[in-house]
Amino acid sequence: MEISHSVALNKDLCKGCTNCITYCPTEAIRVSKGKARIITDRCIDCGECIRRCPHHAKIALPDSMRDLEKFQFKVAIPAPTLYGQFDKRFSIDRILTGLKHLGFDEVFEVAKAAEYVSDRIIQELAKPDKPKPLISSSCPACVRLVQVKYPELLDNIIRVESPMEIAAQIVREKYKDIKDLGIFFISPCPAKITSVKAPLGHDSSTVDRVLSIKDIYLPLLEAMSSNTEIEHLASASGRGVSWAVRDGETEAVKPISYVAVDGINNVSKVLEKIADGRLDEIDYVEVMACPGGCVGGALTVENPYICKSIVTAKILDLPESVIEPDNLEKIRLDWDTKIEPRQIMKLSDDFGEAIEKIQKMQMIQQQLPGLDCSACGAPTCKALAEDIVRGKAEITYCVFVLRERIRKLTNSMMELQEKMPPPIDNN
Amino acid sequence: MSKISKHFEIAGDKIDSMGEASSEIKKLLKTLGLPAQAIKRTAVSMYEAEVNLVIHGGGGEGFVEISPETILIRFEDKGPGIPDIDLAMQEGYSTAPDHIREIGFGAGMGLPNIKKNSDELTINSVVGEGTTVTIKIDLTKG
Numbered sequence: 001m002e003i004s005h006s007v008a009l010n011k012d013l014c015k016g017c018t019n020c021i022t023y024c025p026t027e028a029i030r031v032s033k034g035k036a037r038i039i040t041d042r043c044i045d046c047g048e049c050i051r052r053c054p055h056h057a058k059i060a061l062p063d064s065m066r067d068l069e070k071f072q073f074k075v076a077i078p079a080p081t082l083y084g085q086f087d088k089r090f091s092i093d094r095i096l097t098g099l100k101h102l103g104f105d106e107v108f109e110v111a112k113a114a115e116y117v118s119d120r121i122i123q124e125l126a127k128p129d130k131p132k133p134l135i136s137s138s139c140p141a142c143v144r145l146v147q148v149k150y151p152e153l154l155d156n157i158i159r160v161e162s163p164m165e166i167a168a169q170i171v172r173e174k175y176k177d178i179k180d181l182g183i184f185f186i187s188p189c190p191a192k193i194t195s196v197k198a199p200l201g202h203d204s205s206t207v208d209r210v211l212s213i214k215d216i217y218l219p220l221l222e223a224m225s226s227n228t229e230i231e232h233l234a235s236a237s238g239r240g241v242s243w244a245v246r247d248g249e250t251e252a253v254k255p256i257s258y259v260a261v262d263g264i265n266n267v268s269k270v271l272e273k274i275a276d277g278r279l280d281e282i283d284y285v286e287v288m289a290c291p292g293g294c295v296g297g298a299l300t301v302e303n304p305y306i307c308k309s310i311v312t313a314k315i316l317d318l319p320e321s322v323i324e325p326d327n328l329e330k331i332r333l334d335w336d337t338k339i340e341p342r343q344i345m346k347l348s349d350d351f352g353e354a355i356e357k358i359q360k361m362q363m364i365q366q367q368l369p370g371l372d373c374s375a376c377g378a379p380t381c382k383a384l385a386e387d388i389v390r391g392k393a394e395i396t397y398c399v400f401v402l403r404e405r406i407r408k409l410t411n412s413m414m415e416l417q418e419k420m421p422p423p424i425d426n427n
Numbered sequence: 428m429s430k431i432s433k434h435f436e437i438a439g440d441k442i443d444s445m446g447e448a449s450s451e452i453k454k455l456l457k458t459l460g461l462p463a464q465a466i467k468r469t470a471v472s473m474y475e476a477e478v479n480l481v482i483h484g485g486g487g488e489g490f491v492e493i494s495p496e497t498i499l500i501r502f503e504d505k506g507p508g509i510p511d512i513d514l515a516m517q518e519g520y521s522t523a524p525d526h527i528r529e530i531g532f533g534a535g536m537g538l539p540n541i542k543k544n545s546d547e548l549t550i551n552s553v554v555g556e557g558t559t560v561t562i563k564i565d566l567t568k569g
């Protein structure tokens with residue numbers, strides 16, 4: 001399976017430290033020859049490594065602002081997280097007007113689509129034949145985490161389109177007579193960039209380009225300061241904008257019982273519980289890979305907690321619900337393709353062979369010190385053992401094993417030295 | 428000799444590590460590339476039995492054997508035993524004390540859940556001596 005990604009490595013900046021490998025939720029990074037390497041089959045584009053790398057060597061691959069020139073009519077669809085990047089002096093209207101000054105002909109708020117998605121989820125939750133709990137599909141990094149680590153939970157994922165895709169479809173429909181229309185999503189994360197390049201639940205994305213909040217931040221700030229007249233453009237509700245923050249989605253959906261969780265490792269733990277059947281009584285689980293929700297996205301600028309406070313304050317001025325809803329007749333609200341498991345953990349297609357490999361792994365693990373020091377370039381001793389049985393590493397990558405072997409070798413050499421034949425030994 | 432055997436010592440007083448054995452087996456099954464349904468059935472059955480071993484049996488030992496045809500799970504404890512196994516098997520029957528119910532266990536659904544998810548469930552129990560729960564998951568039926 002060829003998977004398109006939007007997280008990559010800047011080799012020149014990488015120092016070969018082990019920060020990224022220990023935090024990667026799918027153990028998708030190894031360090032070899034002094035540089036990190038992403039195992040693409042395992043990567044879920046959550047951006048955790050971008051956040052963790054102290055040398056800024058992990059980078060995202062968004063499109064460039066220059067791509068604006070490639071389209072005649074450009075529409076920006078900003079994620080609501082953008083509103084929390086600038087403090088209260090910058091109203092949502094001012095931010096949206098700023099986007100137009102940057103060169104966009106129109107703007108359409110993803111937050112507006114988030115409200116339609118909320119309504120659609122409410123309908124899903126009301127259906128009697130659904131597995132419990134239903135898991136939100138709005139964070140693509142979490143959906144991919146289920147694909148690679150919890151394939152048994154794929155049926156629990158709500159098959160509703162993301163606010164980004166629905167916003168893009170509404171724009172496409174609204175301007176269907178315009179040739180050369182370019183729809184630009186303004187993204188808080190690499191996960192959503194990947195969702196455009198390699199979509200989940202449908203064959204191709206309606207979004208044409210993705211810009212990161214990070215890249216657009218300074219140009220937008222500049223565009224906003226030269227604003228003379230602020231247009232009235234904001235039309236999303238508080239219910240939609242709140243999707244930027246953890247709990248926002250749940251509050252918009254109002255399930256009877258729910259768990260809302262943020263941070264990719266916490267998400268893993270909750271998914272684990274669902275897989276054990278311990279959350280069968282819960283209706284809805286909101287999962288967001290980033291700390292605090294999308295406000296903590298790896299491609300944002302403002303601190304997640306401050307961003308949250310700004311978004312929450314801005315919501316107070318908004319209507320609770322959208323006043324003028326769009327026509328959704330021609331909009332695809334649900335996924336139409338299946339989400340397949342990505343079985344990265346599988347050791348072999350042949351069951352007997354897989355069992356043998358596990359036995360071998362257990363034997364190798366007994367020879368390793370169990371310190372999980374990562375000096376070998378793998379996140380844990382167990383991961384190194386797995387790499388060895390997969391033929392991707394040697395046991396001597398472990399510095400402790402290597403030291404032991406060298407000591408043994410040295411001892412044998414010393415022993416031999418003692419036993420040199422007299423004619424050679426001139427001491 | 429295509430078989431994996433795993434042994435677990437499960438403490439009766441460590442509520443925070445409860446479920447770790449099941450979790451480890453679940454990860455192992457994924458490396459074997461078993462179908463999602465088989466993993467789920469095994470995970471749910473083993474977790475429920477492991478919890479029972481800790482909560483009712485006061486801890487003990489777990490044995491798991493995986494072969495291409497079956498997964499065999501056995502939990503042994505030296506706890507109080509089950510006086511009436513048929514009664515224990517009934518949905519909603521539980522002797523879990525209040526403080527255990529407070530933390531979300533004791534719905535009396537564990538054993539029925541194992542029954543539903545596994546292909547064979549055998550309980551051997553002697554009051555005052557202990558309980559052995561054996562669970563079989565048939566892998567040949569997918």
Ligand SMILES: Nc1ncnc2c1ncn2[C@@H]1O[C@H](COP(=O)(O)OP(=O)(O)OP(=O)(O)O)[C@@H](O)[C@H]1O
Nearest residue numbers: 479483484515521522523532533534535536537538
């Ligand atoms: N290992 C055991 N030792 C002693 N008694 C047990 C053991 N396993 C189960 N029981 C008895 O059987 C009853 C039913 O078990 P079951 O797992 O179905 O429900 P529960 O553990 O009480 O609640 P739940 O599993 O829903 O949290 C228990 O309440 C307990 O009395």
Ligand code: SF4
Nearest residue numbers: 139189289290294297
């Ligand atoms: S939580 Fe939001 S910002 Fe973070 S990866 Fe998921 S969708 Fe992207």
Ligand SMILES: [Mg+2]
Nearest residue numbers: 475479537538
């Ligand atoms: Mg139980």
